[in-house]
Amino acid sequence: MSRRSLLRAAGLGLVGLLACWIAVVLYWRVVDIQPTAGHIVAYLVLLPLGLLCGVLLLRPAWRRMRTRDTTQPEPAKAQTAADGGGGTGVELAVDRTLYLLAGAAWMRAGDTPLAIAGALARPHRPALHPQLRDAVGLPVFAAEVEGLDPTVAERWLATDAGSEGRASRAIETETLRAIALLDTVAEDLLFAALPVLAPDHSASDASDGALHPHAMHHSRSARAAPPAAALAVLRVQLLLPSDWPAETRAACAEGLRRKARAVGYPEADLCVTVCAVEAAADVWRVLDAIDADPGAPGAGDRHLLLAAHSLVGQAAINRLDARRELLVDGLPEGRIPGEGAAGILLAPTLPAASSGPLPPRLHRPVRGMAGRGRAASRSTAVLLQAALDAAGCPNDNVALVFSDADHRPSRAIEIAGAITAALPELEPIGHARHLGLACGDTGPVGPLALLASAAAHVQADGVPALAMSLADRDARVAVLLSPAPTPAQPDDSSTGSGSGSTSSPAATPALA
Template identity: 50%
Template sequence: MIIRRMLAALLLFAAVWFAVVLYWQASDANPSAGDLAVWLLGLPLALLGGFWLLRWGIRRRREAQAASPMVAAGDDESSPVDNGPQPDRIIHLLAGAVWLRAGAGGEAVAEALAKPERPSLHPQLKDALGLPVFAAAVEDLDPAAVEAPLRAADPDAFERVFGEESLRAIALLDPVAEELLLTALLPAPVEVVADPHGATLHPHAMHHSRSVRAAAPAAAPPVLQIRLLLPRAWGPTARQASGDWLRAKAAAIGYAQHQFEIEVMPVASGNDSWRLFDQLAQAHARDGGDDRQLLLAAHSAIGEASIERLDARRELLVSGHPEGLIPGEGAAGLLFGHAVTPHDPDAPPLRLHRLLSGQAGQGRGASRQAAELLQHAMTTAAQPAEAIVAVFSDADHRPSRAIEIAGAIAATLPELDPVDDARHLGLVCGDLGAVAPLALLAAAAAQAAQADAPVLVFGLADPQARIALALSPAAVDVDDQPPNPAEAATAVVATA
């Protein structure tokens, strides 16, 4: 990369010098020392600088357009864009799991964010100058723990596509996926039959009973829809092998092949996760039913390859670049669907209200626009400002993000302290890519459940888009919800 750039610069200098000297000879000019400095040094440097500046601007524009598809005009129901307050659209969060630098589990992460400890310099990772860089690595992580199952899922692909960072990401995902798969696993249907007089019989007694004529077949349990979000940079082979690993894990836990479906989706940023979550919420609100959705995401930039890439793009936090990123890693998952939890029907789930999105403000107007979006989220969810107990965001070490969310909290939630009542995920865990939205929701849900009060979630990591939504606990009226799938899977019908 560096050699190619140097060669391009030398070719530009040579072309400029040739053209200038040729012009001087044709015009019989006698250039002075100043002319030599301006035309032979200043002109090629100006052209080179303009070229790289134009290239950088085009790349940033393309990245912003690719990462911010949610920002557009209009409020069509088919579009994930919401301008201002909208009719609420509630889905129920049944369970969440996370493993980040801040801790394992939503409760641990929420507690860690209340007393944030910023990432320190990594002992091994260095930038191009050989200086240590800040990194939010998860301690005590053993990537070797997932080598054997990944190799068993696809031996050929493992050697070719799994490196240090992808192994770390899958190792973080392993306990998160296991916890949520166990939570979502429905008990096997038990066939219960009845005699003509109303007495129920166990299947073992059915053979000895003459009063039982027949039993209805057990209803098929709903299919668990699993979507695995993995970095687009991994490539299709690594993502496919990871999907095979997850499929084998689900089978080992006890899932039959027809009980779940897995779709591996490439993602580039947290905005991809927000967009997918909103699309699933729209589909769930439109179609209803007892389907359950499991979102899983894993990300790790703790490796030499990511550090080199971020440093080459001038996106790494280094001396003289305070707006750079701190690479992080983690895994998170959300299980949501109907309002009756399969593992604990007595514990009401949390309500995830409609996701609202808007464009990022500039300068002094950033806090004002963020405040408006927070207010719209509270209005949509019918939650008064005095009921909100905390605000969770993905703000990090960058002063611009901290000032924006603090100003928005002060303007819309006067009873909250903009510092003490704010929980900033990026400040502790660095850049988490597509994991951040899921981790934010899991941590915010744990806080809302513990306080039995609503909380707000605000996404501002994207340079162009802003996201806001509310979470609130609520008692569930089972009569108004789809039936418990565990009960629906049990046959209790017999004919005399």
């Protein structure tokens, strides 16, 4: 038990003891009893101690009963939810697991997933921005990434050496910042995918379409090893905000292709798709659409999801303020603009030549509708329990809960209540990591950064972790990340690493 829990238990015990003494003394005065030594021992010592012991003994049973009633709705309630009336609307599906081979992120909390996970243990909230102002001229809170050079985006947007610099003149500052963040994240993950390539490919294939000399001079791609023929296609999905111009999104895709060719990927082994997304919920739908069925076409392909977003710019601040979505005086539920880039590399199976620590497994996300008012925590607790049941993971095995909850009181209360109800062994504050508290609103980057940081913790500590998305107004998503079983370890639910496998997905238990 933590020090906080001990202090709280001691405080409650002292309050109960004083209340019992006051009640006994008042009773003696009312009935005019002259207490003897026996009265004092029996009513002022033994009675309070007996009451405290009874409370301590009954408290675990009460918690278990409350958790069971909260996380396991009655059949009638489950049927109401399935019919779309007043329930949580949890979407139950067959579980599937993907290996999260690598993750990368660059946000205000850190430039690596493990650094972000560590920083969230004691998050530093965003401060007032020195330049950005709202409509009345007051400074606004913003989660800005320090030390970012927006001119890096010119390499992505330039089609040749002569066009560098001209292509970015008509693009908003926040868009340039997002592309600059994406540059480092994409390059890290492209290099991370190289070890799963075969060593029998000629280096001449990568010379076509390589970056121009100025870009290669400034890019870490210049240190790329001779390219190799891929065992499977790398399918890259570039998740960019839908309010970006289509020309900018297309230029980002072409810049990514140039960088991939410079790193060592032949055209035949790379497939880049641009997805215009509006919010975090769209990213979860893209992730859920990845098929891990061994019999499906392209089942052995690897999937690289990349996202970039920035609201740290005066134009974005003006839009948020006009829609009354900015955190200002009188709007405690407003958003804090943030920025970042993140990506994850997924595969249905482990590479044949994999070495080092095994990558964690990502189970299928479980989606549901957001609750309202006091029912929000109960609905989220049901979703957390559904994610655990889908993976066959016992509640006691989960060590941390990662979420994208931010400064908004509604989100803080919701996730704290859900953790208390579904995982009473965990502390709602000490065992939770909230990405939004330190990084603000990062849009489509949030889900990938959430999974990358949670996966880094799972791989480092070897225990499962839950990820919970609360960013969307109407939808909630919960997903479990579990350590991959070692070759000598059976892949069953008793290990806490999930019952699903990449060869035969396990059925999701229904909530009873």
